Amino acid sequence: MDDSGFAWEQGPWRELIRLALPTALSSLSYSLMTLTDTLFLARVGAAPLAGIALGGTASFVLLSFWFGLFRATKTLVAQARGAGRDSDARAHAGLGILTASAAGAVGILLGHGVAALLPHLAGSAEAGALAADYLRTVSYGAPMVLLTVVLGEVRLGAGDAVTPFRAALAGNALNLVLAWVLIFPLGLGVVGAALATVIANTVETCWLASVQAREGVAFRAVRREHFGRLWRLGLPSGVQVLLELGAYGLLAAMIAPLGAVPLAAHQLVAQLLRLLGLPVIAIAESAAVLVGQGVGAGRWALVRRVASRAFALNGLITLGVAFALWGAGPALAAAATQDTEVRALAARLLGLGALVQLAGGANAVAGAVLRGTGDATVPALLGIATAWLGAPLLMWLLGYRLGWGAMGGWLGMLIENGVCASYLTARIWNGGWRAAGSTRSAPSA
Template sequence: MRGDSGRRYGSRMALPAPADHDAPPRTPTPGQAWRTELAATRRLAVPVAMVQVGLMLMGVVDTMMVGRLSASALAAVALGNLYFFNVTAFATGMLMALDPVVAQAVGARDHDAIAHGVQRGVLLALLLTVPTALLMVPSAAVLRAFGQPAEVIDAASRFVWLSIPAIPAWLGFVVFRQTLQAMAQTRAIVLTIVIANVLNAGLDWALIFGHLGLPALGTDGSAVATTLSRWAMALLLLAAAWPRLRHALRPWLRDSARPAALWRLARIGVPIGAQQLLEFSAFGAIGLLMGRLGTVAMAGHQATINLASLTFMVPLGVGAAAAVRVGHAVGAGDAAGARRAAKAAMVWGIGFMLVSAVVLLLAPRALARLYTPDAAVVAVAATLIPLAGIFQVFDGLQVVSLGVLRGVGDTRVPMVVNVVGFWLVGLPIGVWLGLQRGMGPAGLWLGLVAGLAAVGVVLGLRVRHRLAGELRRLHHA
């Protein structure tokens, strides 16, 4: 079956050049190879970062639109979006197993392995839909347990419930996105995100406020708009990228559904999902602790974390590019190319965050005023933004390192490093400084700095260790 499907499949599918590993007529000099790698990483990282910003922008538009209704409506939608992404973080991370699996298969020019990887990714997304949806059901009880304001819980819970139908679409979109990124094909993803953002804004306008003859649904309208936009995102991406994806999805290979093979793919993805969930929840825990310090502290924290999240999109894109470039090199058996790709990603990711850090350290008050005219909130944010500047560099180091390690298929150690760094270093230090030593918001953020520094440095050392050793391709068949 495997050999026959490979002949049929391989005869029709055109693969992109994986990572400049197809031997050129002349062997490039080390300097030429380095410049080529820097350029290739940049070309892949920029659109991936744009996609991340676009996904973030959809939530921003939701909250801005409902903010015209009332402060409680704004809080409800923000809380609903936060709940959705925290609950789906594990499933999304699991599907990132496609990064090394598909990228290494592309590097090896292994058509069967690409098809198996994508088809198993689709099946895994469908299997993950059910438990993810079940975790959405008790949203009201969970929000009450975490002491959220009573006046927003009902609306936030309805937002979550109305978002449940979007789960298979969201996870399907992730499968297609990771596959296309692994093939270094990003144009269709960028186009899809642009269209989805326009659609989401238009649906928000119509369904929240009751335009175009539609009923005014308020916060419920925002949830319906987001759900419809996520379905549009998945279907648009599948349609726009069908020339690239169709040979990975058709014909359906019978052994793609073998439980043992699905389990091997899941074993690669589970640590990635756990790492994402642990990181998301650590930042969420700091936010909940910040709420104990009052509304002003919480507002200053939200402004700062939003600013840091925007700058983080660039190294996040670089990390995704690193997973692809390193994966291509490993699949092609090019250890030197894998090391070169890792170094190029570090240069771009850390270099950008150094520039970002300088800006945050030099202009904290000006940046804070972009978010609010409230003098008290500006004062809090102005103390936190320089701390965000410090952790920028470590944040860039950790996310690029994660991408490199994902490219070589190393997912378990990063999960352990995240547990120790965020939960055994960062949070305890933040609680001690912020709540017990009376340093308030700055103390909680110093905990974040400590946690990120620990994670970033250890993962950077892990990258150095892994790339110095033998690099073997993953096999999940």
């Protein structure tokens, strides 16, 4: 990097928005496919919707460690680019691809093993059988899912948000068409939804791989130090995502015995909020890229500057989403499902979900900024602790003991996100990240 600094240094707003707009879709492409399947199956009935809730959650949990680990790839590529070490960036890309391929093969085996257990967790035999069918089928796409994730992280780390966006757009458009055909005209139900997702993920992976191949991937340049950096930075995030999604999976498993209606409403609201949260995730991941570039170049003052802009954008978006949910929650629930019981419970959960969205947005931005600096361990430990002491515990206390049902678990999610967001934001501003991760070897400010 030359002495004049980054082109975006005096105007982080524009760069955040430039990266965030395409990242809004590409960062959660797999979730969007699951949302499409969820909305289609909501038209079929409560049992298929409950089946994809349980099977889809299990699929996310099984791959979640790698989702977290590969966040480090984005940070390492961004820091290497910021420091002018393009060869290191290509080596991290190669290591990510090799790791994703091996992990995907293991994911197929784990998916089939866990599928045999799902019928014992569901509230009805039909929902349990459908959940097992969905997981067995969708697990064949595990290698493609992980390759899509790691290639997307490499492109984002290089400041290229357009390629992941285009690939995700193509994959999701294909999934939309295939899911409709396979679920309705062909009558394949949850298996059809899973097949559509596998095929669409394969197309998305091929798109990303073709672009990355033109820029170059240095498989032979991978050294022990690249492996060490990936795991030092990625392991805390990987464990965090695994255990946080494990806690979320436990919450779904705790709701399942209450019946198909509570589980279906929980799945419907969770997927809708994940869609509405796309802009927040995009801002958070874009901030991580800019912070990573700044730290790689030794420009530590950019951390707070980028963070402040990211928090401001996040606040505007999440407040708007919250007001929309409070005003239009019942209408959204009515549009999503024809089941009157599911509709009524989903409308109540959406009201509480608006508050979860506010706290979760701030938590996502703070965590991403810290990951961009290389500070991953402390945020991960806090996230793990609050995830397991939040939703599952309050689901037991309020949902079971006091009879609040799924509402108890969602209140727990609100509390855990609020606690994390408060602490991590303070850590950014008091400079606690300076003693962590890659900044240990950085020059003093």
